[in-house]
Every structure is written in structure tokens, then in C-alpha cells.
Amino acid sequence: MVDIAFNLDPEIVIGKDTVNRAGMLCNSFGNRVLIATEQVLHENQNIERLTSILEDSGVEAIVFDEIPAQATADVAEAAASLARGARCSAIIGFGGLKTQSIAKLAAITAASGMGIFDLLDGRQPDAVFIPYVAIPTTGRDPFMFSNFFIAVDPRDRSVKLVKSPKGLCTVAIIDGGLSESLSGKFASTTAFDGFCVSVEAYCSNKAGFFSDALLEQAITLYARMMSSYMDNQNFDLIGGAVNAGFLMALGSAISSPGIGTALAYALNGRFPVAKSWCSTVLLPYILEKLVNAKPEKIAKVAALMGESIEGVPVADAAALAVDIIRRRMGVLQVPARLKEFNLSLDRLVPVADAARNLEFVAHSPWTVSSEEAFDILKQAF
Numbered sequence: 001m002v003d004i005a006f007n008l009d010p011e012i013v014i015g016k017d018t019v020n021r022a023g024m025l026c027n028s029f030g031n032r033v034l035i036a037t038e039q040v041l042h043e044n045q046n047i048e049r050l051t052s053i054l055e056d057s058g059v060e061a062i063v064f065d066e067i068p069a070q071a072t073a074d075v076a077e078a079a080a081s082l083a084r085g086a087r088c089s090a091i092i093g094f095g096g097l098k099t100q101s102i103a104k105l106a107a108i109t110a111a112s113g114m115g116i117f118d119l120l121d122g123r124q125p126d127a128v129f130i131p132y133v134a135i136p137t138t139g140r141d142p143f144m145f146s147n148f149f150i151a152v153d154p155r156d157r158s159v160k161l162v163k164s165p166k167g168l169c170t171v172a173i174i175d176g177g178l179s180e181s182l183s184g185k186f187a188s189t190t191a192f193d194g195f196c197v198s199v200e201a202y203c204s205n206k207a208g209f210f211s212d213a214l215l216e217q218a219i220t221l222y223a224r225m226m227s228s229y230m231d232n233q234n235f236d237l238i239g240g241a242v243n244a245g246f247l248m249a250l251g252s253a254i255s256s257p258g259i260g261t262a263l264a265y266a267l268n269g270r271f272p273v274a275k276s277w278c279s280t281v282l283l284p285y286i287l288e289k290l291v292n293a294k295p296e297k298i299a300k301v302a303a304l305m306g307e308s309i310e311g312v313p314v315a316d317a318a319a320l321a322v323d324i325i326r327r328r329m330g331v332l333q334v335p336a337r338l339k340e341f342n343l344s345l346d347r348l349v350p351v352a353d354a355a356r357n358l359e360f361v362a363h364s365p366w367t368v369s370s371e372e373a374f375d376i377l378k379q380a381f
Contacts, residue, residue, distance in 0.1 A: 010134065010145075010169040014246060016239075019135060019175040022050060022092070023057025026171070029131050030089025032060045036079045036103040037094040039065045041137070046178060050094060050135070062086050070272055071098045072154035073116050076105035083110045083130060090131045090170070096138045097275065101151045107132035107168060120153050125165045134172040137179060139245025140190060140276070142197045142261060144172060145253035150358070152269040158354040159262075159269045176242040186277065188332045190241065191225035192325075193264070193276035196283045198222060198248045199301055200258035203294040206363045207255040214251035216304060218244045223305040226328050256363040259373055260286035262355035270351055273341045280334050284325050285379050291318040293365040338381045348377045 013021055026033055033054065041047045042065070051061040064079045083091055083106060091110065093103025105116060112126040119125060134144065143149040148163050201207065202215040221244035228235040264278040291298050299317035303309050305324050309317035329336055338348075352374035355361065361368055 010172040012172045012174070012246075014174045014242060016177055017175060018173050019050060019178060020053055022133075022135065022173055023054045023059055025173070026054060026059050026090055026092070026133060027057045029170070031058060032062065032086060032088050033090045033092055033133075034079065034083040034086065034088040034106070035061050035063045035065075035092045035094050036067060036099060036106055037063065037065050037092075038067050038069075038096070038099055041065075041095060046137075047094070050092075062088065067095065067099050067102050069098070071102055071152070072157065073102070073105055073120055073151040073160075074154040076102045076109065077116055079103070079106035080110040083107075088130060090133055092133045092135055094135045094137070096136070097141055098152075100134060100136055100141060100144075101149055101162075103134075104132055104149055104164065104168065105151060105162065106130075108162075108165065119162045120151060120160045122160075125163055127165055129165055129168055131170040132168050134169055135178070136172075136174065138190075139174060139176070139179065139242050139249075140194045140197070141245070141249055142201070142252040142257050144169075144249040148359075150265050150269075156350070157270045158350065159266045159358065160354075161358050161360070174242055174246060176238040179238060179241065186274070186334070188226065188229040189274070189276040189280045189334050191222045191229065192280035192283055192329070192334065194241075194244055194248050195219060195222040195226070195325075196264070196279040196286060197252060197257050197261050198244075199290065199298075200260055200286065200364075201248070201252040201255040202301070203290050203297050203365050204256045204258060204363045205365055211251045211255035214247045215255070216300070218247035218251060219301060219304045221247070226332070227306075230328060230331050256360045258286070258364040259355060259361050259368045259376065262358045262361050263351065263373060263376065265358075266351045266355040267338075267343075267348075269354070270347075271341065271343060273343070277335050277341065278338075280329065281336060281338055281340075281380050282376065284322055284329070285376050287322045287325060289366065289376070291315070291322060338377065343381075345378065345381050348381070349374055352377055 054061045091107040093100040198218040267278040268275040295318040302321040
């Protein structure tokens with residue numbers, strides 16, 4: 001049995017309109033905070049809403065909204081400099097995965113003598129930092145509760161694992177009403193993305209009964225989301241996504257994602273392609289690997305997706321999970337090949353290397369080499 005050892009640093013608030021509590025929660029840090037965010041959130045007035053909520057509680061909000069979609073880690077230097085100069089008492093990460101990464105980097109470096117490249121090159125972060133508050137607009141962050149996160153190195157756009165000092169994240173406000181809205185067929189890729197992380201963590205060598213319990217619920221919710229997109233079933237997609245994302249993040253922190261998650265991050269870091277699209281394309285090929293490595297667990301995944309496996313041999317039941325995913329991808333007409341994103345196969349070798357070098361990949365249920373990581377990309381191309 002795998003030992004269980006985990007610690008949740010932040011106070012976690014989940015639910016509709018919980019962003020309204022941001023002022024009360026941030027007031028305890030001081031009277032001035034930096035909001036690290038994305039300009040796209042001005043379109044629906046979310047930044048203005050958050051600013052008003054903070055100011056109503058006596059907290060002055062300084063907005064840094066210069067985080068582009070393809071942001072690299074060096075953007076955090078400008079955010080950290082602004083927070084330092086304004087003597088901010090906390091940094092709020094308000095946005096998607098890249099924005100949360102930039103906000104964490106800024107919080108670590110703003111109060112210390114460390115540079116961004118020190119962190120990217122593997123230096124242990126100092127214990128001195130500005131408190132970081134997470135207000136994500138996506139519920140699919142597998143590293144929300146982990147002691148590390150992924151950042152994009154501006155020197156070559158490779159992804160690097162950055163360690164977080166203990167206690168960095170003080171508050172996490174997960175409000176489904178702030179979720180990013182995607183149009184058309186790409187909306188359903190968010191369910192495939194979360195499903196991919198959940199299944200990999202479920203099959204990880206670090207998995208145990210606690211992470212299994214959390215991740216089985218996450219897998220079930222993501223499967224229901226897929227069905228809802230397919231059949232317009234009566235299902236609360238926003239609430240389901242929030243709950244599934246929380247369970248996935250907590251289960252992943254106790255266990256570990258795998259090479260599929262690493263490759264999706266690496267592709268997104270190097271090319272202007274959404275991580276959820278990359279995860280969706282890679283998912284069936286990752287499942288095929290897991291069928292061989294963890295057939296009993298993938299058979300259970302098929303059952304969690306609603307397939308009847310009673311009396312079916314384990315290997316056949318596990319293979320059903322791959323078939324179900326491929327069928328759902330076909331019905332929903334989501335991207336099925338990396339070449340649909342106008343990528344070049346010969347430019348994917350550095351992607352495979354960067355993904356394989358992320359430390360958590362070592363917990364995969366089979367030994368993953370850079371060559372095998374590239375082979376997965378070739379199959380998905």
C-alpha cells in the first residue's frame with residue numbers, strides 16, 4: 001500500500017458567486033493587492049467586478065492585465081516589480097492556467113532576491129514570498145494543490161517544473177460563474193482534458209485508496225459531461241466541471257499525472273494550441289498505453305463511463321474504455337489529430353524531451369523514455 005502524505009495550504013472556497021468573498025478573505029493580508037490577470041476578462045467585466053469587491057472591503061486593487069495567451073515565465077518579472085514597488089500585501093492570480101503560473105512566479109520572486117531563471121533552472125525557492133490567492137477561471141488545474149507547478153521558459157519555450165514554497169497559496173476561490181466560455185465543439189474538449197489528467201493520476205504508481213476515491217468521482221463527472229455535450233442531457237455542466245476539477249486537482253496532488261498531461265503542457269507551451277485540445281487528441285493513445293500497464297483500473301474506468309463489464313475479461317473491458325472515448329470524440333467532432341493544428345512533426349522532438357523531463361512523469365505506471373514520448377506524438381499526429 002502506498003503511504004498517504006499530503007498537506008493543503010490554502011483556505012478553499014467553492015461555489016457560485018464565491019468570488020464575492022474575495023474582499024473579506026484578502027483584507028486580512030493588508031490593504032493593497034495586485035491582480036495578475038488577462039485582458040480578455042475585461043470583456044465580461046469580471047476584472048471590474050473583482051476590483052469593486054475588493055475595494056468595497058477596503059482593499060486597493062492594482063491591476064496587471066498584461067498576461068498574453070502564450071505567456072512565458074518572464075512576464076512574471078513585470079508583475080513582481082509592480083507588486084514590489086506598490087508594496088502589495090498579496091498577489092491574486094485571476095485567470096487560466098498560464099495566469100496562475102505567472103501569478104505564482106511573481107509571488108515567489110516579488111519579496112525575495114530570486115530571479116525567474118533561478119526558479120526555472122531548479123533552484124529551491126526562498127521561504128520569503130508575497131501570499132498568493134488563486135481565483136481560477138478554469139477548473140482544470142492539476143497542480144492547484146501540489147507543491148510544484150509548470151511554467152514556460154522564455155529561452156526556448158520548453159516547460160519546466162517550478163517548486164512552490166510551503167504556504168504560498170493562502171486562499172483558493174473556485175467560482176464556476178467565472179469559468180471560461182468556449183464555443184462550439186471545443187467546449188467539450190474541457191471534459192476530455194480533465195478526464196485525461198484524472199485517468200493518468202488514477203493509474204499512477206503513486207495512487208492509493210484515497211486518491212482513487214477522489215479520482216473515480218472525477219472520472220464519473222467528466223464522463224457525464226461528455227454525455228451531456230453529446231445528448232443534451234439535463235446535467236449542470238458548470239457545477240459538474242467545478243466539482244470534477246476540484247476532485248481531479250486534489251486527487252492529482254495526492255497521486256500524480258502522467259506523460260499525456262506533460263505532453264499537453266509542452267505542446268501548449270511551444271505552440272499556440274489550447275492545452276485542452278492537445279489533451280483530447282492524446283487521450284486515446286494514452287489510454288492504449290494504460291490498457292497494457294493497468295488493465296484492471298482501465299476496466300474500472302470503462303465501468304465508470306457507464307459500460308457494462310460484468311463477465312467481460314479484464315483486457316477486453318479495458319479496451320472498451322478506448323473505444324468509448326474514440327466514439328465520443330467522433331460524435332462530438334473534436335480534434336483527433338495534432339496535424340489539425342498546423343504543426344510540423346519534425347518540430348515535436350523538443351516537445352517530447354521537455355515533457356519527459358518533467359519530474360512527475362517518473363510516477364507513470366511504465367517507464368517512459370523521450371523516444372516513447374515522441375512515439376506517442378507520432379501516433380497522434
